[in-house]
Amino acid sequence: MRxxxxxxYPETWRDRYxxxxxxxxxxxxxxxxxxxxxxxxxxxxxxxxxxxxxxxVRARSTIACVLGCFIVFCFLGSAFAKTTENYDYTEHVHPxxxxxxxxxxxxxxxxxxxxxxxxxxxxxxxxxxxxRTRDPTLMKLIAVPPAAVAVFAGSVGLLALWLxxxxxxxxxxxxxxxxxxxxxxxxxxxxxxxxxxxIMRRIEVPRRACAFSVPAVALVALCMAAVALATGVFLVxxxxxxxxxxxxxxxxxxxxxxxxxxxxxxxxxxxxSAVAAVSAARGLRSLRSP
Amino acid sequence: xxxSNPSLLIMASLAEGAxxxxxxxxxxxxxxxxxxxxxxxxxxxxxxxERGLIEPLEDDDRRRPYRLTRSGAAVLREQLTEQxxxxxxxxxxxxxxxxRP
Numbered sequence: 001m002r003x004x005x006x007x008x009y010p011e012t013w014r015d016r017y018x019x020x021x022x023x024x025x026x027x028x029x030x031x032x033x034x035x036x037x038x039x040x041x042x043x044x045x046x047x048x049x050x051x052x053x054x055x056x057v058r059a060r061s062t063i064a065c066v067l068g069c070f071i072v073f074c075f076l077g078s079a080f081a082k083t084t085e086n087y088d089y090t091e092h093v094h095p096x097x098x099x100x101x102x103x104x105x106x107x108x109x110x111x112x113x114x115x116x117x118x119x120x121x122x123x124x125x126x127x128x129x130x131x132r133t134r135d136p137t138l139m140k141l142i143a144v145p146p147a148a149v150a151v152f153a154g155s156v157g158l159l160a161l162w163l164x165x166x167x168x169x170x171x172x173x174x175x176x177x178x179x180x181x182x183x184x185x186x187x188x189x190x191x192x193x194x195x196x197x198x199i200m201r202r203i204e205v206p207r208r209a210c211a212f213s214v215p216a217v218a219l220v221a222l223c224m225a226a227v228a229l230a231t232g233v234f235l236v237x238x239x240x241x242x243x244x245x246x247x248x249x250x251x252x253x254x255x256x257x258x259x260x261x262x263x264x265x266x267x268x269x270x271x272x273s274a275v276a277a278v279s280a281a282r283g284l285r286s287l288r289s290p
Numbered sequence: 291x292x293x294s295n296p297s298l299l300i301m302a303s304l305a306e307g308a309x310x311x312x313x314x315x316x317x318x319x320x321x322x323x324x325x326x327x328x329x330x331x332x333x334x335x336x337x338x339x340e341r342g343l344i345e346p347l348e349d350d351d352r353r354r355p356y357r358l359t360r361s362g363a364a365v366l367r368e369q370l371t372e373q374x375x376x377x378x379x380x381x382x383x384x385x386x387x388x389x390r391p
Contacts, residue, residue: 017332022330023352024311034327041329050336 002030008042011201012050012057026094046276055286059210062283064197065117066217070115071152071189073224076265076272077108078156080231082163083250083261096237103230111223118216121209122200126246129203138202144195150189155181214283221276228269235262296326296334301343301358301366308347308357311335338362 002025006018028034049058084101130138158181162174238246239259246259257263303309305315315326326334335356338344343362347355358366 017336019352020311020354021328021332024315024331027312028315028328033325037327037329039329041327041333044329044333045336050340143352 002026005030005035005038005042008039009045010049010061012044012061015231016050049282056205056207056210058286059214059283060200060205062120062214062262062279062286063200063217064193065279066221066225066276066283067115067196068193069272069279070111070220070224071193072228073269073276074152075156075189076186076268077227078160080104080262082160082258083258083265085235087245094237094241095240097234100230100237104227104234107223107226107230109229114219114223118213118220119196121212122196122203122205125205125209126199126203135202138199141195141199141202145199146190148188148191148195150188151184152192155184155188159185212288214280214287218280218284221273221280224269224273224276228266228273231262231266231269235259235266238262247252294324296330297338297343298366298369299324299326299361300331300334300338302370303362304344304356304365308355310350310353310355312353314356316336 002022006014006021006025009018025034049061126138126142128133130142159178162178162181242270247257250258250261300314301317302321303314306317309317311328311331315331319325335344339346339356342359344356345359347357349380368370
């Protein structure tokens with residue numbers, strides 16, 4: 001339990017204070033108050049990272065943080081795409097919906113392209129290091145991201161198919177299938193974040209690669225913010241322009257309506273893009289330090 | 291009302307000499323009646339270290355002792371003097387108010 005709590009702290013923090021914090025925890029009882037205090041401390045450590053951390057380590061933390069936010073963002077984006085797939089949002093019919101929908105699609109495409117750009121130098125560095133060192137763990141880790149992306153995309157695709165097939169009601173088997181798809185998407189999404197993070201910890205990321213990847217993930221964060229804001233505009237547009245559509249049922253089993261569904265997606269997107277933006281700003285600042 | 295500024299409590303504890311995390315926690319509890327949680331303790335230690343007010347010494351097993359730096363001692367003296375001045379003024383005003391009918 002103590003180790004798990006300490007693992008919530010950022011890597012730079014654990015490297016510097018982990019051992020002595022662990023020694024302190026061995027000498028004190030782990031009460032509920034102490035547990036909550038550690039959780040609050042871990043949150044604060046993420047919000048206010050150590051100034052003394054090496055720029056490369058801070059850049060690596062930024063890339064991992066924005067990537068994590070982006071993966072969860074993709075879940076919400078997929079839900080948004082599914083929610084809005086059946087209506088006509090062209091600009092000449094509903095201008096607000098049309099423009100915001102176009103902004104969302106454009107920013108999403110730019111974000112994916114920027115993420116690929118950010119990953120490119122890191123992929124090259126990790127492949128070169130794997131070839132040079134013949135490190136078997138690194139080789140295995142490099143194989144994980146493509147498989148994870150396939151599992152993630154496949155599971156999200158299956159989820160979409162499930163929703164189409166069980167539009168109004170589902171039996172127990174249907175709900176079980178939904179659970180399996182969601183589990184696959186969650187596992188794939190987690191591996192999409194964890195494997196690159198583990199790779200980055202094993203390789204020596206040169207400053208030049210950081211100088212390229214960090215601005216690229218900052219662009220990802222910017223696009224996420226653009227998508228979130230456009231989703232907010234879209235939400236207002238749905239509520240004002242087409243309230244009948246907004247009130248119609250949505251989601252598995254039609255448990256909520258379209259407006260509520262998009263509102264949940266909007267709030268999630270806004271929170272994730274805020275975290276990504278703060279992390280990206282820190283990463284960019286770290287590039288300027290000597 | 292007890293002092294709840296963890297940084298000040300830690301510096302006041304280290305004014306006596308170098309201590310590691312557990313010793314600081316015990317000392318702070320003894321002098322101020324405040325129990326510093328592990329997250330709060332190391333959050334404050336990290337900020338104090340970054341500001342150069344305390345510094346780590348060589349590891350003692352897994353425990354690392356910290357000591358007050360010269361600038362840390364100056365900051366602690368300044369803060370405690372300020373608190374003492376406020377306390378003195380407050381107490382004298384209270385005494386004056388009690389004398390008045």
